[in-house]
Amino acid sequence: xxxxxxxxxxxxxxxxxxxxxxxxxxxxxxxxxxxxxxxxxxxxxxxxxxxxxxxxxxxxxxxxxxxxxxxxxxxxxxxxxxxxxxxxxxxxxxxxxxxxxxxxxxxxxxxxxxxxxxxxxxxxxxxxxxxxxxxxxxxxxxxxxxxxxxxxxx
Numbered sequence: 001x002x003x004x005x006x007x008x009x010x011x012x013x014x015x016x017x018x019x020x021x022x023x024x025x026x027x028x029x030x031x032x033x034x035x036x037x038x039x040x041x042x043x044x045x046x047x048x049x050x051x052x053x054x055x056x057x058x059x060x061x062x063x064x065x066x067x068x069x070x071x072x073x074x075x076x077x078x079x080x081x082x083x084x085x086x087x088x089x090x091x092x093x094x095x096x097x098x099x100x101x102x103x104x105x106x107x108x109x110x111x112x113x114x115x116x117x118x119x120x121x122x123x124x125x126x127x128x129x130x131x132x133x134x135x136x137x138x139x140x141x142x143x144x145x146x147x148x149x150x151x152x153x154x
Contacts, residue, residue: 001115002027003063006054009123009133010046010070013141019046020140022133023054032057033132037140039148046137047073048103055110064116069123069130077118082108 005026012019019041025032034053038046047070055064068074076082082104085091090098098104121127124134 001061001063003065004058005065005067005129006051007067007121007127007129007133008047008050008054008070009068009130009137010043010048010050011134011137011141012041012043012046016040016042018141018144019043020137020144021046021050021053022136022140023050023057024129024132024136025054025057026129033136035136035140037144039144042100044070044072045100045103048100048107050133050137052103052107052110055107055114055116058114062114064114065119066116067119067121067127067130069121069127071120074118074120076104077111077116078120 007024008022010019010021017040019038020035022033022035034057036053038049047068051066051068051073054066058064084093085098085104090101092098121130123130
């Protein structure tokens with residue numbers, strides 16, 4: 001089974017605001033970068049979307065290491081929150097609705113296609129591919145601003 005590492009990041013200018021997401025996929029010596037934007041979103045949505053889009057690039061079952069600076073995403077899988085949310089009808093431990101259920105469900109769908117491990121990396125700490133994802137995500141925010149000539153901000 002192929003072993004792929006995917007670094008992901010999301011960014012937002014305002015929260016909610018204009019968002020950008022990015023993923024860098026690494027397989028042996030091959031590298032693929034993907035990124036995009038959303039005109040009105042939150043940072044957590046962009047973090048989730050980056051992971052989903054990274055996994056969607058894989059065309060066969062792989063062993064995947066997702067490297068994310070999102071404690072929220074890493075903990076959701078590594079601490080069993082996902083299973084608890086599903087069992088509780090998508091409610092948190094405090095009985096409130098889980099936010100971004102649409103993206104969590106899409107992410108679970110993609111994760112189930114592979115053998116996935118989530119690794120929390122420290123953001124803005126000179127982790128090469130995490131920094132690259134941050135740069136790509138932020139450049140998407142700027143790309144949207146240029147496309148709209150500044151309209152739609154906030």
